[in-house]
Amino acid sequence: MVLSRSPARRRQPDNSSETQPDVPGLASRKAAAKLLAAVVDAKTPLDGMVDAEHGHPQYAALSVPDRALVRAILLSALRFRGTIAQLIAARLRDALPPKARALEHILHAGASQILFLDVPDSAAVDLAVTHAKSDPRTARFGGLVNGLLRSLSREKETALPPALDRAEDAPHWFRSGLEAAYGGEKARTILQAHRVEAPVDFTMRADPALWAERLDGTVLPNGSVRVARLPAPVPDLPGFTEGAWWVQDAAASLPARLLGDVAGLRVADLCAAPGGKTAQLALAGAKVTAFDISRSRLKRLRHNLDRLGLEAETVEADILRHEPAELFDAILLDAPCSSTGTVRRHPDVPWTKGPEDVAKLAALQRRLAERAVQFVKPGGRVVFSNCSLMPEEGEDLWAAFLREVPGIEPEPFRADEIEGIAPFVTQAGTLRTTPADWFSSDPSVSGLDGFFAARFRIVK
Template identity: 65%
Template sequence: MVLSGAQRHRSHAGSRHVVDDGAGTPGLPARRAAARLLAAVVDKKTPLDGLTDDEHGHPDYRALDQRDRGLVRAILATALRFRMTIAALIERRLDRPLPANATALAHILHVGAAQILFLDIPDSAAVNLAVVHAKSDPRTERFSGVVNGVLRELVRRKARALPAALAESTDAPAWFIERLEAAYGKDGAAANLAMHRVEAPTDFTVRSDPDRWAEAFGGFVLPTGSVRVPHLDRAVPDLPGFEDGQWWVQDAAAALPARLLGEVAGRRVADLCAAPGGKTAQLAVAGAKVTAVEASANRLRRLSGNLARLGLDVEIVEADLTKYAPATPFDAVLLDAPCSSTGTVRRHPDVPWTKSPEDILKLASVQARLLSHAAAMVAPGGLLVFSNCSLDPAEGEDMVAEFLQGRTDFSRDPVRPGEFPGVDDFINARGELRTTPAGLPAEDPSRAGLDGFFAARFRKSAPG
C-alpha cells in the first residue's frame, strides 16, 4: 500500500464493486488522453509528434476537439519539460515510494501536478479531475485518496516548494546530462539544460524585408536575419503573408546550413532528406535549381504541400538516398541527416525520454552511410554541407573527422568569420558551425536561444 503524508486510503483486496468510469465528466477525456500519451512516451519511448498528429495520432487524442487537443499538448510538454522536478515534489509527499508497477498512478499524478505547478488551470479542477480519473481506472481506483492527498498538498506548498525543487533539479535523465557535460563541460551543459525549461519562440524565414514582417508579427529580427516572435498569439495559418507564401516557420539555427552553400543562383543543388522543406525553400528563393530528395511518402506530401504554398518550382524525387544515383552530379549538395534531435529539446521535450545513447550511436552509423552516398553526388570542385539538429559530437564533430579520415577527394571548406551576418559566434576552431540552446543570450529567456545544430562544409577536389 502506498501511503500519502496527507491522507491514507485503504481498500480490501477481496471487496467487489463497480468502478465509475467517469463518463460525461467535463475535462476528463483530455486528462485521460494526456496520461495515456505520457505513458506511451515514457514507458514505450514513442515520439510525441506522432502521438499528437491530427490525422494519424493516438485515438484518444484524435477523439478530442481542437481546444482539448491544445490542452493535452500543453500538459504533455510541461510534464516532460519538468519531469524530474515534478517527480521530486510528488515523492516528497509520499510516505513510501510508488510501487514499481504503479505506472498508471504515476502518470495521473504527473498530469495533475503539471497543471497545478505550471499551467494556468484552477487548482481545484486539476485535483478533482485527477481524483475522478484515478477512481475511473481499476488499476488506480484504490489509490484515489493518495492522488487527492498528494495533489492537495502540492497546491498548499507550491509557492515555496516549487522554486526549491527547480533549483535542485536539472529535469533531464542522467544519460543525457552525462553526454552534455562530456561535450560542453558542466557550465555549458547547465546553460543548455536551463534553456530546455523555456518554451521555444517561433522563428520565421522571410523572402524579403524582415523588418516589415517582424512588425507585422509583433516580433524582432535576429542577427542572422530570421524573424523571432517570443509569444505567438495566433495560429500560423492566420498570420498575414501565409496564403501568398511570403515566409515559412524555421528555427533560426535550421536556417543556417543552407547559407553555407553561398551564392547558389543558377546552380544545380540537391537537398537530401529534404522534408519539411525549409532548406529547400531557402535554396529555391535564392535562385538555385533545386532537386529535393525524400524517402518517406508521408514526409514527401508535407514537403510538396509546403512548396506549393510558397509557390516554388522544385524537382521533387521520392527515393532511398542510399540507392539514388542522379544522372549528373550536382554543383552543391546539402545533407541534413536524420539524427537524435537532441538539439530540439525546447520544441520537443520528449526527446531525452524517448532516445538513448544507443540510439545516438545507431543514428551516427546511419549518418555516416548517408554522408558517403551524398559525397558521390557532388561534381568535382563542388560543395557538400552536412548538418543535423543534434547536440552530440558523435553525430557532428566526430562524424566529420571520421568522414575525412583517409579521403583525398574532399577537404574541409571552413566557415569564415564575417561570411554572413550573425554566424561568427557559432563557428568552432575547425570552421564548423555549432549552435546550442544557450546561444543568442538575452535577458528575457523567451527571446533567447536557438536549436542545437551542427554543420560542416567540404569541397570536392577538382581534376588536375
C-alpha cells in the first residue's frame, strides 16, 4: 500500500489546538513528539528533558505513568530510528515535504508504539491522527497518518523482520566511525547491541554473591552484580536504604580499580560526579578529594556518599584553573566525553552529537590530562578514562599524549590485575571495552559500556 499526502487546498481557519477536547493519552503523545523533535532537530540531550524535577514543562505536567510511556516511546523511536524511517518511507508514494518535520515526528512516535511497545495499535493510530489534526502544521495530513499507521499495523509481522535486517539504526557519521575503528563485523555487533536496553549493574560494598541472590542477578567476573530487568525502582530495591550497593556499569567500575592499592593514599577524582568512582576509592581506603565544576552534581555526589556511609572531601572547581594546595599521591581522571559508549542507555547520543563534538571533547580531554599531571606528586600514578567508543577520544589521544607531554611514562595494564579484564587489555597496555564484549546468547544480560582507560606515572 502506498500513500500520498493530501493535495494542497485553501487553508481554512483552524482553531483545533484551542478547541481540542481532553482526549486521554493525547498529552503524552504530544510530549513524545515534542521531545523527539528537540532531540533530532535541536540536538538536545534527552536526559535533561525527562528529568523528574527539572525536565521539559510538557513532560513535567504529565502523571508518573504517562511520563514512563513518553520515555518508552522516545527510547524506542531513537533506538530504532533507521528501521522506522525505512518502514515509513516504504508506505509513501512521495517523500514528506522538507518542512513537514512535525508530521515526521508524529509518525515516528506512532510507529514506535505499534512496532516496539505494548500499546494497542488502535490507540497508537487514533491518538496520532488526533494529534495531527490538532496541530495547524499537520492538520491536513490526518488521512495520511491514519492510512500509513494502519498499514504498518496490518503488515508489521511480515515487514518488521526484514527491515531490522536491512536498516542500520545509527546516523552515517556514527556508523562509519565504528567501522573505521573496529572493522565491519564488530561495528555491526555494537550497533546490534545498541538496539537492546542495557542490563543494570551494581557495585557492591561487600558479598556480591549474597546480593546477586537477593536482587535476582548474577555475579560478573569483575565482581559486579548484573540484573537483566529491575523488578522495582532503584530506591525500592533491597539494600538501597542501607547503602549496600550503587548502580554502576561493570566497565565504569574498572578505572578506579586500575589505580591499584590506594589504601591510605591521597587520591583526587578530578571529574567526580555523580560519584560512583569516588565511592569505590573511598571504600578502598583512600583519602579522596572529589572535584567537579558543577555545584548541583556535587550535591548529588554528596547525597550518594551519605547513603553509602562513605566519606570524601568535595571541591567545586574548574580543574583547568584550580591550584591544589598540596599534590596528590594518585589521580583518577574520568573525563567528559561524547558518551558514545553509553548508547544502550542513551540512544539519543548518536543523534545529538557529531564528529565536531568528538573533536571538541577530545581537545578538552587532552587539556584535562595535561592538567592532571600538575596535580600529582613525582612518582604518582594517574588513570585517564572516558566512556567514548571513538579512538579520537581514546587510543589516538593517548598516543599523542605520550609523544608530546614530557615528564611522564606509560604504566601498562596487566591482564591479571582484575578478574575478567584480560580480553580488554590491548597490546599497547590500555583498556578498551565495547557493547560487543561479554556478549552471550541472551542480549538482555550481555555487553558493557564502551570505555577507554590508560595509566601513567610522573617521572619529572
